Amino acid sequence: MNSLDHENRFNNRERTVLKVVVVGAGTMGAGIAYSAAAAGHDIQLVEQNQRFLDQGIARIEDYLTKGVTRGTITKDQANLIRGRVHGTIDYSKACADAELAVEAVYEDEKVKSQVFGALDKSCPKAAILASNTSSISISKLAHGTTRPEKVVGLHFFNPVPSMKLVEVIRGQKTSPETLKRAEDFAQTMGKTIVHSADRTGFIVNRSLMLFINESARLLDENVATPADIDKAFVLGANHPMGPLQLADFIGLDIVVDVLKVLEKEYGERFTPSPTLQRLVSEKKLGRKTKRGFYDY
Ligand SMILES: NC(=O)c1ccc[n+]([C@@H]2O[C@H](COP(=O)([O-])OP(=O)(O)OC[C@H]3O[C@@H](n4cnc5c(N)ncnc54)[C@H](O)[C@@H]3O)[C@@H](O)[C@H]2O)c1
Numbered sequence: 001m002n003s004l005d006h007e008n009r010f011n012n013r014e015r016t017v018l019k020v021v022v023v024g025a026g027t028m029g030a031g032i033a034y035s036a037a038a039a040g041h042d043i044q045l046v047e048q049n050q051r052f053l054d055q056g057i058a059r060i061e062d063y064l065t066k067g068v069t070r071g072t073i074t075k076d077q078a079n080l081i082r083g084r085v086h087g088t089i090d091y092s093k094a095c096a097d098a099e100l101a102v103e104a105v106y107e108d109e110k111v112k113s114q115v116f117g118a119l120d121k122s123c124p125k126a127a128i129l130a131s132n133t134s135s136i137s138i139s140k141l142a143h144g145t146t147r148p149e150k151v152v153g154l155h156f157f158n159p160v161p162s163m164k165l166v167e168v169i170r171g172q173k174t175s176p177e178t179l180k181r182a183e184d185f186a187q188t189m190g191k192t193i194v195h196s197a198d199r200t201g202f203i204v205n206r207s208l209m210l211f212i213n214e215s216a217r218l219l220d221e222n223v224a225t226p227a228d229i230d231k232a233f234v235l236g237a238n239h240p241m242g243p244l245q246l247a248d249f250i251g252l253d254i255v256v257d258v259l260k261v262l263e264k265e266y267g268e269r270f271t272p273s274p275t276l277q278r279l280v281s282e283k284k285l286g287r288k289t290k291r292g293f294y295d296y
Contacts, residue, residue, distance in 0.1 A: 018188075021100070022043055023103045025045050026104065026105075027158055028156060028158060028160060029045065030060050030063070031160025035161050037060075037085050043085045043086065044088060046091060056087070091122045095123040095124075096122070100127060100185055102130045103115050103129070103130065103132060107133065107134060113141060128182060130154040131151070132156055135262075135265075138152065152169065154182055155167040155169060155202055166186040166191040170195065201261075205258055212246065213276065215229050217275075226244045244294070245293070248287050251287075252286045
Protein backbone atom coordinates (compact mmCIF):
# COMPACT_ATOMS: atom_id res chain seq x y z
CA MET A 1 0.00 0.00 0.00
CA ASN A 2 1.52 3.35 -0.89
CA SER A 3 1.28 6.53 1.15
CA LEU A 4 -1.09 8.15 -1.35
CA ASP A 5 -3.60 5.31 -0.89
CA HIS A 6 -3.43 5.93 2.82
CA GLU A 7 -3.81 9.71 2.47
CA ASN A 8 -6.87 9.24 0.26
CA ARG A 9 -8.44 6.91 2.76
CA PHE A 10 -7.78 9.19 5.71
CA ASN A 11 -9.10 12.24 3.88
CA ASN A 12 -12.21 10.64 2.44
CA ARG A 13 -14.95 12.24 4.52
CA GLU A 14 -17.70 10.54 2.46
CA ARG A 15 -16.47 7.17 3.66
CA THR A 16 -19.00 5.16 5.68
CA VAL A 17 -17.56 4.00 8.97
CA LEU A 18 -18.83 0.55 9.83
CA LYS A 19 -18.83 -1.33 13.10
CA VAL A 20 -16.98 -4.47 12.09
CA VAL A 21 -16.36 -7.66 14.04
CA VAL A 22 -13.34 -9.71 12.97
CA VAL A 23 -13.28 -13.22 14.41
CA GLY A 24 -9.85 -14.85 14.60
CA ALA A 25 -6.72 -12.75 15.05
CA GLY A 26 -4.33 -15.05 13.21
CA THR A 27 -2.46 -14.30 9.98
CA MET A 28 -5.59 -13.25 8.09
CA GLY A 29 -7.78 -11.88 10.88
CA ALA A 30 -5.04 -9.53 12.10
CA GLY A 31 -4.42 -8.35 8.52
CA ILE A 32 -8.15 -7.79 7.90
CA ALA A 33 -8.56 -5.96 11.24
CA TYR A 34 -5.55 -3.73 10.50
CA SER A 35 -6.64 -2.91 6.95
CA ALA A 36 -10.27 -2.27 7.94
CA ALA A 37 -9.14 0.00 10.81
CA ALA A 38 -6.78 1.83 8.42
CA ALA A 39 -9.84 2.41 6.20
CA GLY A 40 -11.56 4.09 9.15
CA HIS A 41 -13.81 1.28 10.38
CA ASP A 42 -14.38 0.54 14.04
CA ILE A 43 -13.14 -2.98 14.82
CA GLN A 44 -14.00 -5.54 17.47
CA LEU A 45 -11.38 -8.28 17.21
CA VAL A 46 -12.55 -11.56 18.78
CA GLU A 47 -10.35 -14.50 19.75
CA GLN A 48 -10.93 -17.80 21.51
CA ASN A 49 -8.69 -16.89 24.45
CA GLN A 50 -6.55 -14.04 25.78
CA ARG A 51 -3.22 -15.56 24.65
CA PHE A 52 -4.31 -15.75 20.98
CA LEU A 53 -5.84 -12.29 21.27
CA ASP A 54 -2.55 -10.85 22.57
CA GLN A 55 -0.70 -12.52 19.70
CA GLY A 56 -3.18 -11.02 17.22
CA ILE A 57 -2.78 -7.54 18.69
CA ALA A 58 1.01 -8.01 18.43
CA ARG A 59 0.59 -8.81 14.70
CA ILE A 60 -1.33 -5.56 14.26
CA GLU A 61 1.38 -3.67 16.18
CA ASP A 62 3.87 -5.18 13.76
CA TYR A 63 1.94 -3.81 10.77
CA LEU A 64 1.81 -0.40 12.47
CA THR A 65 5.54 -0.37 13.20
CA LYS A 66 6.37 -1.45 9.65
CA GLY A 67 3.98 1.14 8.24
CA VAL A 68 5.64 3.95 10.21
CA THR A 69 9.19 2.70 9.45
CA ARG A 70 8.44 2.48 5.73
CA GLY A 71 6.68 5.84 5.72
CA THR A 72 3.32 4.51 4.48
CA ILE A 73 1.63 5.87 7.63
CA THR A 74 2.56 8.61 10.08
CA LYS A 75 2.82 8.06 13.85
CA ASP A 76 -0.46 9.95 14.29
CA GLN A 77 -2.19 7.72 11.77
CA ALA A 78 -0.78 4.66 13.54
CA ASN A 79 -2.30 5.91 16.80
CA LEU A 80 -5.66 6.47 15.09
CA ILE A 81 -5.63 2.95 13.63
CA ARG A 82 -4.59 1.45 16.99
CA GLY A 83 -7.45 3.28 18.71
CA ARG A 84 -9.99 1.77 16.32
CA VAL A 85 -9.14 -1.86 17.17
CA HIS A 86 -10.77 -3.27 20.31
CA GLY A 87 -9.80 -6.79 21.32
CA THR A 88 -12.11 -9.09 23.25
CA ILE A 89 -12.91 -12.75 23.88
CA ASP A 90 -16.58 -11.97 24.53
CA TYR A 91 -18.77 -12.53 21.43
CA SER A 92 -21.90 -10.87 22.79
CA LYS A 93 -20.00 -7.72 23.73
CA ALA A 94 -18.18 -7.59 20.39
CA CYS A 95 -21.31 -8.17 18.32
CA ALA A 96 -23.78 -5.96 20.22
CA ASP A 97 -23.97 -3.23 17.56
CA ALA A 98 -22.11 -4.89 14.68
CA GLU A 99 -23.00 -4.06 11.09
CA LEU A 100 -20.68 -6.59 9.51
CA ALA A 101 -18.70 -9.56 10.82
CA VAL A 102 -15.76 -11.19 9.05
CA GLU A 103 -14.84 -14.69 10.20
CA ALA A 104 -11.19 -15.73 9.80
CA VAL A 105 -10.83 -18.75 12.13
CA TYR A 106 -9.26 -22.14 11.32
CA GLU A 107 -10.17 -23.72 7.98
CA ASP A 108 -12.37 -26.31 9.66
CA GLU A 109 -16.06 -26.60 8.84
CA LYS A 110 -17.07 -27.54 12.38
CA VAL A 111 -15.20 -24.59 13.95
CA LYS A 112 -16.53 -22.17 11.35
CA SER A 113 -20.10 -23.42 11.79
CA GLN A 114 -19.86 -22.88 15.54
CA VAL A 115 -18.53 -19.37 14.99
CA PHE A 116 -21.33 -18.60 12.53
CA GLY A 117 -23.84 -19.87 15.10
CA ALA A 118 -22.37 -17.54 17.74
CA LEU A 119 -22.32 -14.58 15.33
CA ASP A 120 -25.91 -15.25 14.23
CA LYS A 121 -27.01 -15.33 17.85
CA SER A 122 -25.11 -12.22 18.97
CA CYS A 123 -25.15 -9.82 15.99
CA PRO A 124 -28.13 -7.57 15.19
CA LYS A 125 -30.48 -9.09 12.59
CA ALA A 126 -29.37 -6.59 9.94
CA ALA A 127 -25.68 -7.47 10.22
CA ILE A 128 -23.87 -9.18 7.36
CA LEU A 129 -21.85 -12.29 8.18
CA ALA A 130 -18.83 -12.83 5.91
CA SER A 131 -16.35 -15.71 5.82
CA ASN A 132 -12.75 -15.57 4.66
CA THR A 133 -12.79 -19.32 3.99
CA SER A 134 -10.56 -20.63 1.21
CA SER A 135 -12.53 -23.78 0.52
CA ILE A 136 -15.63 -24.29 2.69
CA SER A 137 -19.02 -23.79 1.05
CA ILE A 138 -20.57 -20.40 1.85
CA SER A 139 -24.04 -21.88 1.25
CA LYS A 140 -23.35 -24.56 3.88
CA LEU A 141 -22.18 -21.98 6.44
CA ALA A 142 -25.23 -19.83 5.60
CA HIS A 143 -27.58 -22.79 6.02
CA GLY A 144 -26.74 -23.02 9.75
CA THR A 145 -27.84 -19.43 10.38
CA THR A 146 -31.23 -17.70 10.55
CA ARG A 147 -30.09 -15.18 7.91
CA PRO A 148 -28.69 -17.07 4.87
CA GLU A 149 -29.45 -14.05 2.65
CA LYS A 150 -26.95 -12.02 4.71
CA VAL A 151 -24.06 -14.52 4.46
CA VAL A 152 -21.30 -13.96 1.90
CA GLY A 153 -17.71 -14.95 1.19
CA LEU A 154 -14.97 -12.32 1.32
CA HIS A 155 -11.74 -14.09 0.42
CA PHE A 156 -8.76 -11.85 1.19
CA PHE A 157 -5.15 -12.65 0.28
CA ASN A 158 -2.05 -12.77 2.45
CA PRO A 159 -0.59 -10.33 3.46
CA VAL A 160 -3.93 -8.52 3.57
CA PRO A 161 -2.59 -4.92 3.80
CA SER A 162 -0.62 -5.21 0.55
CA MET A 163 -2.66 -7.67 -1.52
CA LYS A 164 -5.20 -5.79 -3.62
CA LEU A 165 -7.59 -8.61 -4.47
CA VAL A 166 -10.73 -9.82 -2.70
CA GLU A 167 -12.78 -12.65 -4.20
CA VAL A 168 -16.46 -12.09 -3.38
CA ILE A 169 -18.41 -15.34 -3.14
CA ARG A 170 -22.16 -15.49 -3.52
CA GLY A 171 -23.88 -18.34 -1.66
CA GLN A 172 -27.12 -19.87 -2.95
CA LYS A 173 -29.23 -17.45 -0.89
CA THR A 174 -26.97 -14.37 -0.66
CA SER A 175 -29.07 -11.32 -1.49
CA PRO A 176 -27.94 -8.67 -4.01
CA GLU A 177 -28.01 -6.10 -1.17
CA THR A 178 -25.64 -8.19 0.96
CA LEU A 179 -23.33 -8.62 -2.00
CA LYS A 180 -23.30 -4.87 -2.63
CA ARG A 181 -22.59 -4.03 1.03
CA ALA A 182 -19.81 -6.59 1.25
CA GLU A 183 -18.26 -5.26 -1.95
CA ASP A 184 -18.51 -1.67 -0.72
CA PHE A 185 -16.73 -2.68 2.49
CA ALA A 186 -13.87 -4.35 0.59
CA GLN A 187 -13.59 -1.32 -1.66
CA THR A 188 -13.29 1.07 1.30
CA MET A 189 -10.19 -0.97 2.16
CA GLY A 190 -8.73 -0.15 -1.25
CA LYS A 191 -9.37 -3.65 -2.58
CA THR A 192 -10.39 -4.65 -6.06
CA ILE A 193 -13.07 -7.28 -6.16
CA VAL A 194 -13.79 -10.19 -8.46
CA HIS A 195 -16.83 -12.46 -8.25
CA SER A 196 -16.74 -16.21 -7.97
CA ALA A 197 -19.39 -18.88 -7.68
CA ASP A 198 -19.33 -20.92 -4.49
CA ARG A 199 -17.03 -23.66 -5.86
CA THR A 200 -14.04 -24.99 -3.92
CA GLY A 201 -10.87 -22.97 -4.55
CA PHE A 202 -12.83 -20.12 -6.16
CA ILE A 203 -10.72 -18.52 -8.94
CA VAL A 204 -7.19 -18.00 -7.69
CA ASN A 205 -6.45 -21.08 -5.58
CA ARG A 206 -8.04 -23.52 -8.01
CA SER A 207 -5.94 -22.32 -10.91
CA LEU A 208 -2.78 -21.31 -9.04
CA MET A 209 -2.38 -24.55 -7.08
CA LEU A 210 -2.61 -26.62 -10.26
CA PHE A 211 0.08 -24.40 -11.80
CA ILE A 212 2.39 -24.71 -8.78
CA ASN A 213 1.81 -28.47 -8.60
CA GLU A 214 2.57 -28.97 -12.29
CA SER A 215 5.73 -26.85 -11.90
CA ALA A 216 6.80 -29.15 -9.04
CA ARG A 217 6.12 -32.13 -11.33
CA LEU A 218 8.69 -30.69 -13.75
CA LEU A 219 11.16 -31.25 -10.91
CA ASP A 220 9.84 -34.76 -10.21
CA GLU A 221 10.58 -35.62 -13.83
CA ASN A 222 13.98 -33.85 -13.92
CA VAL A 223 12.78 -31.62 -16.75
CA ALA A 224 14.46 -28.48 -15.38
CA THR A 225 16.03 -26.92 -12.28
CA PRO A 226 13.95 -24.73 -9.90
CA ALA A 227 15.85 -21.63 -11.05
CA ASP A 228 15.15 -22.37 -14.73
CA ILE A 229 11.46 -23.14 -14.10
CA ASP A 230 11.04 -19.81 -12.30
CA LYS A 231 13.13 -17.89 -14.85
CA ALA A 232 11.02 -19.39 -17.63
CA PHE A 233 7.81 -17.93 -16.21
CA VAL A 234 9.32 -14.56 -15.27
CA LEU A 235 10.78 -14.02 -18.74
CA GLY A 236 8.51 -16.18 -20.87
CA ALA A 237 5.13 -15.36 -19.36
CA ASN A 238 5.88 -12.00 -17.72
CA HIS A 239 5.04 -13.24 -14.21
CA PRO A 240 6.52 -11.10 -11.41
CA MET A 241 7.90 -14.23 -9.74
CA GLY A 242 8.13 -17.89 -10.72
CA PRO A 243 5.74 -20.58 -9.39
CA LEU A 244 8.30 -22.25 -7.08
CA GLN A 245 9.40 -18.91 -5.59
CA LEU A 246 5.72 -18.11 -5.04
CA ALA A 247 5.11 -21.51 -3.41
CA ASP A 248 8.03 -20.89 -1.02
CA PHE A 249 6.47 -17.54 -0.19
CA ILE A 250 2.98 -19.00 0.47
CA GLY A 251 4.38 -21.90 2.54
CA LEU A 252 4.66 -25.42 1.10
CA ASP A 253 2.53 -26.88 3.92
CA ILE A 254 -0.30 -24.51 2.96
CA VAL A 255 0.13 -25.38 -0.73
CA VAL A 256 -0.13 -29.12 0.07
CA ASP A 257 -3.13 -28.60 2.38
CA VAL A 258 -5.00 -26.61 -0.28
CA LEU A 259 -4.11 -29.18 -2.97
CA LYS A 260 -5.55 -31.95 -0.79
CA VAL A 261 -8.83 -30.06 -0.39
CA LEU A 262 -8.98 -29.51 -4.16
CA GLU A 263 -8.06 -33.18 -4.78
CA LYS A 264 -10.99 -34.27 -2.63
CA GLU A 265 -13.36 -32.09 -4.65
CA TYR A 266 -12.00 -32.40 -8.20
CA GLY A 267 -9.89 -35.56 -8.28
CA GLU A 268 -6.33 -36.64 -8.85
CA ARG A 269 -5.19 -33.78 -11.05
CA PHE A 270 -4.68 -31.98 -7.73
CA THR A 271 -2.75 -34.78 -5.98
CA PRO A 272 0.33 -33.06 -4.47
CA SER A 273 3.51 -33.85 -6.44
CA PRO A 274 6.09 -36.19 -4.81
CA THR A 275 8.63 -33.34 -4.49
CA LEU A 276 6.11 -31.12 -2.71
CA GLN A 277 5.14 -33.94 -0.35
CA ARG A 278 8.79 -34.76 0.37
CA LEU A 279 9.73 -31.14 1.14
CA VAL A 280 6.79 -30.83 3.56
CA SER A 281 7.65 -34.12 5.29
CA GLU A 282 11.24 -32.82 5.72
CA LYS A 283 9.79 -29.61 7.26
CA LYS A 284 11.19 -27.56 4.39
CA LEU A 285 8.16 -25.28 4.19
CA GLY A 286 9.59 -22.35 2.22
CA ARG A 287 10.66 -18.92 3.41
CA LYS A 288 9.22 -19.33 6.91
CA THR A 289 11.61 -22.25 7.66
CA LYS A 290 14.40 -20.76 5.50
CA ARG A 291 14.35 -23.89 3.30
CA GLY A 292 11.95 -24.98 0.58
CA PHE A 293 12.50 -25.18 -3.16
CA TYR A 294 15.31 -22.71 -2.35
CA ASP A 295 17.52 -22.01 0.69
CA TYR A 296 17.11 -18.54 2.25
N1 LIG B 1 -3.14 -17.79 5.43
C1 LIG B 1 -3.49 -17.51 4.19
O1 LIG B 1 -2.69 -17.29 3.29
C2 LIG B 1 -4.97 -17.42 3.85
C3 LIG B 1 -5.36 -16.73 2.68
C4 LIG B 1 -6.72 -16.58 2.41
C5 LIG B 1 -7.67 -17.15 3.25
N2 LIG B 1 -7.26 -17.84 4.36
C6 LIG B 1 -8.31 -18.40 5.24
O2 LIG B 1 -8.42 -17.54 6.38
C7 LIG B 1 -8.81 -18.29 7.52
C8 LIG B 1 -7.80 -18.07 8.63
O3 LIG B 1 -6.52 -18.46 8.19
P1 LIG B 1 -5.19 -17.99 8.94
O4 LIG B 1 -4.07 -18.35 8.05
O5 LIG B 1 -5.36 -16.61 9.41
O6 LIG B 1 -5.22 -18.99 10.21
P2 LIG B 1 -4.48 -18.81 11.61
O7 LIG B 1 -4.34 -20.19 12.15
O8 LIG B 1 -3.28 -17.94 11.47
O9 LIG B 1 -5.56 -18.00 12.50
C9 LIG B 1 -6.79 -18.53 12.89
C10 LIG B 1 -7.14 -17.88 14.22
O10 LIG B 1 -8.50 -18.21 14.53
C11 LIG B 1 -8.57 -18.31 15.94
N3 LIG B 1 -9.78 -19.07 16.31
C12 LIG B 1 -10.00 -20.39 16.16
N4 LIG B 1 -11.22 -20.71 16.64
C13 LIG B 1 -11.77 -19.56 17.11
C14 LIG B 1 -13.01 -19.24 17.71
N5 LIG B 1 -13.94 -20.18 17.94
N6 LIG B 1 -13.25 -17.95 18.05
C15 LIG B 1 -12.33 -16.99 17.83
N7 LIG B 1 -11.12 -17.24 17.24
C16 LIG B 1 -10.84 -18.50 16.89
C17 LIG B 1 -7.29 -19.02 16.33
O11 LIG B 1 -7.00 -18.86 17.71
C18 LIG B 1 -6.28 -18.36 15.41
O12 LIG B 1 -5.66 -17.24 16.01
C19 LIG B 1 -8.93 -19.74 7.05
O13 LIG B 1 -10.25 -20.00 6.71
C20 LIG B 1 -8.03 -19.77 5.82
O14 LIG B 1 -8.40 -20.79 4.90
C21 LIG B 1 -5.95 -17.99 4.69
